[in-house]
Amino acid sequence: MSTQRSVSLIGAPTDIGAGARGASMGPEALRVANIGPTLQSHGVDVIDRGNLAGPANPWLPPLEGYRHLDEVVAWNQVVHEAVYAELQGGRMPILLGGDHCLGLGSISAVARHCREAGKKLRVLWLDAHADFNTSELTPSGNIHGMPVACLCGFGPKELIEIGGKVPAINPKWIRQIGIRSVDPGEKRFVHEQELEVFDMRYIDEMGMRHTMELALATLDANTHLHVSFDVDFLDPAIAPGVGTTIPGGPTYREAQLCMEMIADTGRLASLDVMELNPALDVRNQTALLAVDLIESLFGKSTLMRK
Template sequence: MTKQSISLIGVPTDIGAGHRGASMGPEALRVARLAEKLAKRGLSVVDRGNVAGPMNPWQPPVDGYRHLAEVAAWNHGVFDAVRAELDAGHLPIMLGGDHCLAIGSIAAVAAHCRAQGKTLRVLWLDAHSDFNTALATPSGNIHGMPVACLCGNGPKELVEVGGHVPATTPDVFRQIGIRSVDDMEKQLIRDAQVQVFDMRHIDENGMKRTMEEALAGVDANTHLHVSFDVDFLDPTIAPGVGTTVRGGPNYREAQLCMEMIADTGRLGSLDIVELNPAYDKRNQTAKLAVDLVESLFGKSTLIH
């Protein structure tokens, strides 16, 4: 059996965020030895370096969007990089960067799935639904909009990344750990019928049942994409994010989530986003993210 081939793609930008610092995320993950830890798991790992894009001009929103042209440029770069790795038979891991970058990443995965006749399932691990539009968001920060854009609800420049509109449909998403949603955004999510497993659902049913529901119907023809926003985790264990929201999954719940995804054997691509070393303590959040990603690739606490 050949080794599974992993490609790391750094995307060092906070272009869609409300705080500076997520641009340092890729380097923090490298410092936390992501490549070495995955190689120890028997995976073949190549670091492709960083996607290039425009500087963050740090301007106020224009017509409801901050940095729209720059966000589009970064996402085109991400789309091309992720698509190239998928076409070469590699599993791409996007090292973000803020969550607006999932537009390019997931659009590339969706294009790959269409070409291969595969069914796409996206597990969106996040404190936020990221289903905002210019009308629903007070800030105009595009890292709150990627799911909406992927589903065709957003500006032309972002909805058309990858050339297929919409890039995905709402039914491919399973949102897990949600606990902070804007009022107008709630209605948009309800209208789109996105499947949301919020923290109340996890509290009432436990992570095991929640993940069984989120993974229901995944089969041999499913490409599983995990979009892991580090603010999914409770800030007591993961302080290194710009938008902390109390009451997220604890360490064991997060581990179980990752282990159950690994058990499917269907993981095909991954985003790690919103890691902000400027808010971190001694790189502990990056180390935790790497620890959880190891579990995504089969590291278990059990003795096999």
């Protein structure tokens, strides 16, 4: 069971960093899928803080390697302050995205909280993509492909400084799981920075259980566990409602095991749910699945265990 039983839902309705429109509707789709009441049914104290406000998506081409940089900065600053405020108040923030560029604001806030509280940080990045691009490496300029690089100090000054410390996190604190689409230059950069990546081939060969045992190894009572869950982590056959579908992701059972093993640690302290795009979904099934998996993070188990 999660040790932290008071949760704040924070909607961040923007697709400012994405290559397809529609992730801005993600927070509402998660609410329609009953994320609040579902968590309450597990004895969690849930407050829905509503949606944050930020600049509209101007839908312009990239400028000097970045699309919508000013707007991305504005949104991430708002997210940073909101997530940080919940942590300061002793509540667990669940950020309802929105596209994954917002992971920068969220995780930089978590890192700031951990620095001040003297805690270690472990970030699980559940995603089809490494999101470790820079303006030199990215073909598109879409900043949702850059948040991990920015958190590790590689990116435009305005973004990497949001958390008050550069870099916001050390690459060694991250475990990436489910990766199966990485640009060629990005691949080299991931290796250079020694990110720990459990890609789909690793999961195929070793299984999800072994993968998660390694990803969660050495967590202790002084570790804050942050999960950044990009819905495109899942196989598109079960989760079509994302802008960048990459076949060959975890199955329903693999994803459930992943979430249950995170829950078993009792260390989950903050969560992002990103890139849900209802415009591309089928009868909200991806949002319903996401809520089902989040429920497992809070102790719903498929087995009767003593």
